[in-house]
Amino acid sequence: MTIYDYNIPMPNGGELKLSDYRGRVLLIVNTATGCGFTPQYEQLEQIYEKYHDSGLEIIDIPCDQFGHQAPGTDDEIHEFCQLNYDTKFPQMKKSDVNGEHELPVYTFLKSRRGFAGFGDHKLGAVLAEMLKKSDKDWDKNPDIKWNFTKFLVNRNGDVVARFEPTDDMKKLEAKISELI
Numbered sequence: 518m519t520i521y522d523y524n525i526p527m528p529n530g531g532e533l534k535l536s537d538y539r540g541r542v543l544l545i546v547n548t549a550t551g552c553g554f555t556p557q558y559e560q561l562e563q564i565y566e567k568y569h570d571s572g573l574e575i576i577d578i579p580c581d582q583f584g585h586q587a588p589g590t591d592d593e594i595h596e597f598c599q600l601n602y603d604t605k606f607p608q609m610k611k612s613d614v615n616g617e618h619e620l621p622v623y624t625f626l627k628s629r630r631g632f633a634g635f636g637d638h639k640l641g642a643v644l645a646e647m648l649k650k651s652d653k654d655w656d657k658n659p660d661i662k663w664n665f666t667k668f669l670v671n672r673n674g675d676v677v678a679r680f681e682p683t684d685d686m687k688k689l690e691a692k693i694s695e696l697i
Contacts, residue, residue, distance in 0.1 A: 523625060550587055
């Protein structure tokens with residue numbers, strides 16, 4: 518299977534067909550409106566505006582699996598993003614990215630790019646300590662660890678990078694720039 522074999526549920530009950538994005542660079546990100554990383558919406562929107570016309574698409578998948586930080590309805594989440602960050606990229610239905618009910622596209626993404634650490638970001642150590650309490654082997658599985666984990670897919674549909682929420686957004690933008 519390829520990334521283009523997957524669809525993602527939309528808030529209106531329809532499905533976003535990733536095959537419609539063949540030939541574009543995709544950034545797929547699980548988000549939350551009440552997270553310490555929520556301000557990344559601003560940077561994501563800036564990146565979207567800068568590179569969208571050159572072939573970038575950002576797909577926002579709200580997720581409430583991490584600290585109950587996306588408690589609202591799909592409409593409330595969308596309104597929050599519009600009012601606070603003026604986001605223009607597509608926002609999907611709130612969905613799971615880990616576990617029994619995870620979106621199949623996340624099973625695919627995680628199989629292509631596993632967890633490689635939080636780097637030296639000060640919040641990385643905090644997240645690591647918290648995650649260790651619930652799973653002593655948390656760092657050895659490919660699961661999404663927190664909100665704002667990003668997967669970058671090139672124009673050929675290859676998952677080329679995974680960025681944790683603690684990764685520098687300039688590093689993400691540099692990689693996008695290479696692919697555009």
